[in-house]
Amino acid sequence: MPTVGVLAIQGDFHEHKEALLRLGVNSREIRVRSHLSGIDGLIIPGGESTTIVQLIDKFQLRDTLIDEVNSGLPVWGTCAGMIVLANRLTESRPSPLNLMDIEVSRNAFGRQIHSFELDIDIAGVQGPPFPAIFIRAPIVKNCGAMVKILASIENGFPVAVRQGHILATSFHPELTNDDRIHRLFMDIVEGSG
Amino acid sequence: MAIDHISQDTNNSPKTGTWRVKAGLAQMLKGGVIMDVVTADQAKIAEDAGAVSVMALERVPSDIRKAGGVARMADPSKIIEIMDAVSIPVMAKCRIGHFVEAQILESLGVDYVDESEVLTPADENNHVDKHSFKMPFVCGCRNLGEALRRIGEGASMIRTKGEAGTGNVVEAVRHARTVMGEIRRIQTMNKDELMAISRDMSAPFDLVQEVHRTGKLPVVNFAAGGIASPADAALMMQLGVDGVFVGSGIFKSENPQLMASAIVGATTHFEDADELAKLSKGLGDSMPGLDVHTISADEQFASRGW
Numbered sequence: 001m002p003t004v005g006v007l008a009i010q011g012d013f014h015e016h017k018e019a020l021l022r023l024g025v026n027s028r029e030i031r032v033r034s035h036l037s038g039i040d041g042l043i044i045p046g047g048e049s050t051t052i053v054q055l056i057d058k059f060q061l062r063d064t065l066i067d068e069v070n071s072g073l074p075v076w077g078t079c080a081g082m083i084v085l086a087n088r089l090t091e092s093r094p095s096p097l098n099l100m101d102i103e104v105s106r107n108a109f110g111r112q113i114h115s116f117e118l119d120i121d122i123a124g125v126q127g128p129p130f131p132a133i134f135i136r137a138p139i140v141k142n143c144g145a146m147v148k149i150l151a152s153i154e155n156g157f158p159v160a161v162r163q164g165h166i167l168a169t170s171f172h173p174e175l176t177n178d179d180r181i182h183r184l185f186m187d188i189v190e191g192s193g
Numbered sequence: 194m195a196i197d198h199i200s201q202d203t204n205n206s207p208k209t210g211t212w213r214v215k216a217g218l219a220q221m222l223k224g225g226v227i228m229d230v231v232t233a234d235q236a237k238i239a240e241d242a243g244a245v246s247v248m249a250l251e252r253v254p255s256d257i258r259k260a261g262g263v264a265r266m267a268d269p270s271k272i273i274e275i276m277d278a279v280s281i282p283v284m285a286k287c288r289i290g291h292f293v294e295a296q297i298l299e300s301l302g303v304d305y306v307d308e309s310e311v312l313t314p315a316d317e318n319n320h321v322d323k324h325s326f327k328m329p330f331v332c333g334c335r336n337l338g339e340a341l342r343r344i345g346e347g348a349s350m351i352r353t354k355g356e357a358g359t360g361n362v363v364e365a366v367r368h369a370r371t372v373m374g375e376i377r378r379i380q381t382m383n384k385d386e387l388m389a390i391s392r393d394m395s396a397p398f399d400l401v402q403e404v405h406r407t408g409k410l411p412v413v414n415f416a417a418g419g420i421a422s423p424a425d426a427a428l429m430m431q432l433g434v435d436g437v438f439v440g441s442g443i444f445k446s447e448n449p450q451l452m453a454s455a456i457v458g459a460t461t462h463f464e465d466a467d468e469l470a471k472l473s474k475g476l477g478d479s480m481p482g483l484d485v486h487t488i489s490a491d492e493q494f495a496s497r498g499w
Binding site: 008009010011012013014015031046047048050051054055058059079080091093106107110111112113114115116117118119129133134135136172175 | 205206207208209210211213214217218220221222223224225240241242243244245246280281282299302303304305327328329454457458460461462465
């Protein structure tokens with residue numbers, strides 16, 4: 001039975017834990033370095049990316065997170081989590097972890113009144129379109145050859161991408177009761193995805 | 194909590210201003226600290242310290258209390274200056290019931306509006322109809338009935354009222370304990386007792402039923418009103434709130450940078466006493482406090498609104 005860590009520094013980590021529970025997966029809140037040992041996958045939740053990165057550095061998690069993911073720990077970032085995983089941002093800050101070959105633009109749709117819901121098709125997700133919730137959401141501006149685009153929206157910018165064992169979405173599957181992307185991530189964790 | 198109030202529309206175009214989008218932004222703020230700021234420089238200090246959002250004001254509550262008179266929405270140029278200075282969400286306050294101030298704040302593109310008892314109420318009977326806005330609202334409460342009335346009007350985030358501008362956490366504790374206690378009570382009631390409690394609390398029946406079913410508020414619930422130290426923030430988190438607002442407590446302290454950063458750390462590590470001890474060291478003086486019992490009843494902010 002795999003255990004998935006959920007970075008619990010700030011944001012909607014509890015909703016990810018609930019989704020994992022619905023799938024019968026053990027989860028663990030990650031706040032300090034020692035919590036990272038023995039997990040089989042990691043989710044970086046939605047939240048404020050500047051806050052999450054500040055606290056990753058303040059509590060000295062950066063190097064350990066980078067080492068774990070570079071040595072194969074499957075990781076999924078939602079919204080702020082996507083920003084944390086990027087190798088560069090269009091904006092000057094925060095300073096991301098440089099784990100995925102994507103350039104990300106924060107708040108790409110503008111302020112909160114432009115946040116929206118949209119049903120989108122996602123490669124590898126069977127069934128009806130996925131109810132995607134975009135909240136002050138980022139988009140992928142550019143990505144490297146190793147990155148597979150799983151979903152884009154009308155303006156052509158990717159909103160769901162995968163690079164091997166690393167998954168990132170601009171939107172928040174954890175705010176719905178639709179667990180298909182959590183299941184996709186568990187397939188990656190269990191080596192079948 | 195999954196947000197499932199609004200069912201999917203079959204017409205597939207982007208839908209803005211939905212309940213899930215409004216309540217969803219509050220979910221993203223959880224485990225975070227929202228700080229009152231009165232200048233762009235303070236907003237940057239707050240962002241650098243790890244604030245999840247800032248509340249743009251002309252005066253912090255302790256100065257509003259000192260100044261007296263009628264406190265209104267901030268000058269839009271002040272709010273814009275702060276919105277331009279930071280990349281985190283910016284909140285602003287409108288007076289209770291002042292829906293035109295709310296319309297102006299929406300027009301400015303404010304990310305969340307606080308219909309706040311800290312400003313002088315514009316309507317002593319009615320709060321703003323918050324469902325009619327695309328911009329989300331947070332409202333204060335002293336008990337569960339008040340929280341559910343505000344949610345019924347469309348608030349997608351709740352906070353305790355506490356007693357703003359005092360640096361005294363006692364009222365925030367009272368309000369958080371009251372809300373949590375009433376939730377526990379409703380949760381254990383029999384179904385046939387819910388209408389009577391709905392009547393007694395003057396709370397919408399459907400929301401009382403929802404609390405009975407889920408054992409929690411339908412929206413994110415922060416603490417506010419008197420938080421002035423890392424220990425205060427952790428106390429409120431251990432009492433079960435989702436995050437904290439700090440008003441005067443940061444920029445009225447001796448060293449705002451240190452205090453801001455320590456309160457952010459304490460809100461994440463709220464259950465780790467060793468970490469809290471480290472975070473509480475050497476912060477200088479907290480804001481000057483005020484004994485709530487010395488404030489006359491008609492000068493208490495918390496009794497504004499109903």
